[in-house]
Amino acid sequence: MLSYDVVIIGGGLAGMRAAIEAAKYARVALLSKVYPTRSHSGAAQGGLNVVINENDSWQSHMFDTVKGSDYLADQDAVETFCKEAPQAMYDLDHMGLIFDRTEDGHLDQKFTGGATFPRNCFGGDLSGHKILHTLYEQLLKSNVTIHNEFTVIKVLTEEKAFQGLMVYDLKHGQIEVVRAKAALMATGGYGQVFLRTTNDAINTGDGMALALRAGASLQDMEFVQFHPTTLFGSNLLVSETLRGDGGWLLNSDGERFMSRYVPTKMELSPRDIVSRCIQSEIREGRGIDGEDYVHLDVAHLHQSGTFDIMKRFPQVSVIAEKFAGIDISKQRLPVQPAQHYSMGGIMANVDGETGIKGFFAAGECACVSIHGANRLGGNSLIDALVFGKRTGISIGQYAAENTMPTLNNEQQQQERQRIASIMDRSGQESTPHIRKELQTLMSADVGIYRDEESLSNALSTIRQLKRKLPNVGIKDKSQVFNTDLLGYLELEYLVELSEIITLGALKRRESRGSHFRKDYPERHDEEWLKHTLVSLQKDGELMIDHKPVSITDLTPAERTY
Ligand SMILES: Cc1cc2nc3c(=O)[nH]c(=O)nc-3n(C[C@H](O)[C@H](O)[C@H](O)COP(=O)(O)OP(=O)(O)OC[C@H]3O[C@@H](n4cnc5c(N)ncnc54)[C@H](O)[C@@H]3O)c2cc1C
Numbered sequence: 001m002l003s004y005d006v007v008i009i010g011g012g013l014a015g016m017r018a019a020i021e022a023a024k025y026a027r028v029a030l031l032s033k034v035y036p037t038r039s040h041s042g043a044a045q046g047g048l049n050v051v052i053n054e055n056d057s058w059q060s061h062m063f064d065t066v067k068g069s070d071y072l073a074d075q076d077a078v079e080t081f082c083k084e085a086p087q088a089m090y091d092l093d094h095m096g097l098i099f100d101r102t103e104d105g106h107l108d109q110k111f112t113g114g115a116t117f118p119r120n121c122f123g124g125d126l127s128g129h130k131i132l133h134t135l136y137e138q139l140l141k142s143n144v145t146i147h148n149e150f151t152v153i154k155v156l157t158e159e160k161a162f163q164g165l166m167v168y169d170l171k172h173g174q175i176e177v178v179r180a181k182a183a184l185m186a187t188g189g190y191g192q193v194f195l196r197t198t199n200d201a202i203n204t205g206d207g208m209a210l211a212l213r214a215g216a217s218l219q220d221m222e223f224v225q226f227h228p229t230t231l232f233g234s235n236l237l238v239s240e241t242l243r244g245d246g247g248w249l250l251n252s253d254g255e256r257f258m259s260r261y262v263p264t265k266m267e268l269s270p271r272d273i274v275s276r277c278i279q280s281e282i283r284e285g286r287g288i289d290g291e292d293y294v295h296l297d298v299a300h301l302h303q304s305g306t307f308d309i310m311k312r313f314p315q316v317s318v319i320a321e322k323f324a325g326i327d328i329s330k331q332r333l334p335v336q337p338a339q340h341y342s343m344g345g346i347m348a349n350v351d352g353e354t355g356i357k358g359f360f361a362a363g364e365c366a367c368v369s370i371h372g373a374n375r376l377g378g379n380s381l382i383d384a385l386v387f388g389k390r391t392g393i394s395i396g397q398y399a400a401e402n403t404m405p406t407l408n409n410e411q412q413q414q415e416r417q418r419i420a421s422i423m424d425r426s427g428q429e430s431t432p433h434i435r436k437e438l439q440t441l442m443s444a445d446v447g448i449y450r451d452e453e454s455l456s457n458a459l460s461t462i463r464q465l466k467r468k469l470p471n472v473g474i475k476d477k478s479q480v481f482n483t484d485l486l487g488y489l490e491l492e493y494l495v496e497l498s499e500i501i502t503l504g505a506l507k508r509r510e511s512r513g514s515h516f517r518k519d520y521p522e523r524h525d526e527e528w529l530k531h532t533l534v535s536l537q538k539d540g541e542l543m544i545d546h547k548p549v550s551i552t553d554l555t556p557a558e559r560t561y
Contacts, residue, residue: 003179004029004145005399007165009152009207010186011036013128013384014363014391016135018184018352019144021392026399030139031150031167031178033187033202037136040188040200041384044128045239045315047099047120048382050089051082052107056117058082063554065379068114068270069372070513070523071556072220072531072549079552080350081370081386088385089121097134099123111244112377114270114561118244120378125239125315128381150176152206153489154415155183155214155359156408162214162358163405166415168486173479175419177412181399182358184391185211185346186384189364190497192490194339194447195439198230198237207365209493211346212500216354217533219367219547220344221497222504223514225375226448227340228274232293234323235338238316240377242298243267245307249278250295250332251286257294265561272374272514273561275337279448288334295332302329337448341380343371343514344501347533347547352391358398358405362391369531372549373513422488427471431487434465434472438491438498446502451518455506462499469495500542504532507544525556 004027008019011032019030032039051061061082066073093099093107099121100108111118123130139146147167153175154166165178187207191199212218228249229238243249249267251257261277262269269277282292302309309329310317320326320333345367352360363384370383445458469492476484510524511517531547 001177001179002029003404005181006395007031007178007180007183008186009165009183010039010188010363011146012039012041012186012188012363013131013135013381014388015184015186016139017385017388018186018362018392018395020135020138020142021389022396022399023142023144025396029145029147029178031147031152033149033151033206035148036139036146037132039132040203041381042129042132043198043200043237044381045125045237046112046241047122047127047378048089048385049112049115049119049376049378050085050121050382051119052086052089052121053109053117053119056119060116061085061119064115065370065376066372066554067559068374068376070374070559071529071554072369072372072512074369074550075552075554076550077350077368078370081383084386084390085382088382088389091389092131092134092385095134095138097123097130099127099130110241111268113240113243113268113274114376120241120244122241125241125313131381151486152210153419155210156411157214157356157359158408160215160356161405162356164407166412170481170486173482175416177407179404179407181402181404182360182395184352184360184362184395185365186361186363186388187365189342190494191339193439193442193494193498193501195436195443196230196235196336196338198227198235198338198340204490205365205493205497206490207361208345209496211354211359211361212496212534212536214356214359215535216356216359216361217347217535217545218344218500219347219531219533220369220373220504221500221534222508222532223343223373224339224501225271225341225343225514226275226337228271228278228337229296229335230338231319231324232291232334232336236319236323237340238296238333238335239313240271242296242313242316245298245312246301247296247298248300249274250297251281252288253286257281257286262561269561270374270376275448276516278337282336293334293336296335297332298328299330299332339443341375343367343369343373343375350387350390351394352387353394358402360391360395362387373515419485423474423477423485425472425474427473429468429471429473431472431484431491434468435491435494438462438465438494442498446498446505449516449518450505452506455502459499459502459506462495462502466495466499500534503542503544504534508532529556
């Protein structure tokens with residue numbers, strides 16, 4: 001049986017940053033479903049928001065973040081985040097991260113949506129890739145043990161205390177039990193709940209679903225971010241920083257339509273607003289050639305000599321060429337909104353504590369909450385770094401002060417039997433079919449625009465799909481590299497999370513940030529300035545509760561730009 005002081009689940013930015021820190025206090029292992037450098041963090045293009053210019057201030061970063069969140073973010077947590085973000089950036093710099101610099105050698109910075117100062121640091125449009133590899137080098141240098149292609153399938157807890165983990169080792173086809181004093185969930189988002197998403201195929205929300213089953217609460221799950229500009233057809237991301245550098249959004253009349261909606265901020269309004277504007281243009285028949293997309297134009301920046309666009313956006317240039325046959329220095333890009341980020345997640349504080357002793361969460365799978373109802377572009381990579389580091393310290397110290405918990409053998413046996421019975425199934429339902437049906441439903445009915453009818457319809461269909469799960473057949477009966485089994489387990493997580501997202505959206509009868517109800521288009525602070533919490537009762541039913549928003553300095557105001 002494997003045994004460590006601390007186990008970190010996830011090899012993205014949050015997991016690796018935490019592991020490096022925790023290893024200063026304890027014997028640490030990092031488990032990852034995929035090889036760490038394949039984590040979704042590596043797909044991040046834009047960059048990260050930090051206050052490093054003397055004309056900028058953490059108060060201004062905090063104001064932008066809280067206003068962007070539509071006042072649902074916890075202000076004490078946002079203050080910690082904004083104050084610690086610069087050091088998190090310098091840490092990377094000292095590890096050898098190569099980011100863009102100005103002529104005089106300072107870190108270069110640019111605008112992102114909803115920001116009042118150009119505070120986004122970047123490495124071309126390959127920011128996530130660069131950070132991921134820098135952290136991986138540090139991880140290899142540390143004494144952290146890395147287990148690749150180890151998929152956690154169960155968090156063992158009793159009486160709200162962590163006991164250990166159960167893992168499917170893909171290469172050897174075995175279910176392992178991993179003992180540890182403490183574990184950190186850093187498993188990223190659940191983008192695969194939706195048909196149109198910028199997220200990787202591996203982003204199936206495992207950590208959130210497993211944490212819920214283990215007794216943790218999920219917070220604010222109804223808030224799903226849709227990114228305004230993803231490439232039509234593939235939904236690969238087209239970074240917000242193209243608009244940060246002056247890109248235009250155009251409808252079928254060639255009009256910069258944002259001037260009708262938010263003339264002060266234009267294309268650099270927050271993501272929830274720009275997504276809704278694009279969707280309205282499409283709905284009102286001003287999509288290009290009657291299709292579900294508008295144009296993003298950066299060619300004028302190249303032609304006017306403002307930027308060498310191929311050098312400024314090497315990744316987007318290649319993506320546009322390979323996936324749409326477009327030369328962005330000459331042609332306009334077809335773009336449409338798609339799911340991008342989960343503001344909700346495992347309820348956690350700024351030190352990653354979840355309310356379950358010895359069980360921590362950080363990164364996109366956690367809800368601290370600094371993004372509230374809408375995250376600003378450039379605030380997530382730095383979220384994973386700031387709270388990855390803090391949680392790494394707190395989990396390391398926790399392990400140094402606590403003893404190894406005793407394992408409950410009965411729970412382990414039950415889980416082994418559950419997996420064995422899934423493997424035995426020969427039902428007629430198929431994982432890919434149900435997954436596609438679920439994703440199509442979620443994009444259609446729980447997307448950018450929602451109402452009572454679409455949400456009720458989605459909820460009842462999700463519950464029908466849930467009832468079909470026991471009839472899903474597992475065709476691959478072998479032990480080793482069984483992606484059929486893994487795909488089924490991921491489907492369970494997707495269905496469970498879809499139900500929670502939809503239930504939260506149905507209950508929240510107001511519009512706030514990314515959650516827009518056509519039947520309740522106004523924000524309603526008297527009733528809804530509160531977080532949604534969902535937990536699992538003993539009988540398997542979901543329980544909804546609420547928690548007040550922490551408000552320190554910034555009184556909720558109308559969100560005009
Ligand atoms: C295309 C794209 C572009 C983005 N661009 C930006 C940007 O420019 N700026 C910004 O601030 N944010 C950006 N974001 C958001 C940001 O990249 C993510 O929120 C952040 O990187 C998440 O980091 P993470 O460590 O929490 O998760 P991830 O990087 O997703 O890592 C999750 C890890 O968990 C592991 N895992 C998952 N399930 C299991 C399991 N069951 N068992 C074991 N391991 C498991 C995976 O193997 C993986 O290693 C972007 C996101 C996308 C999708």
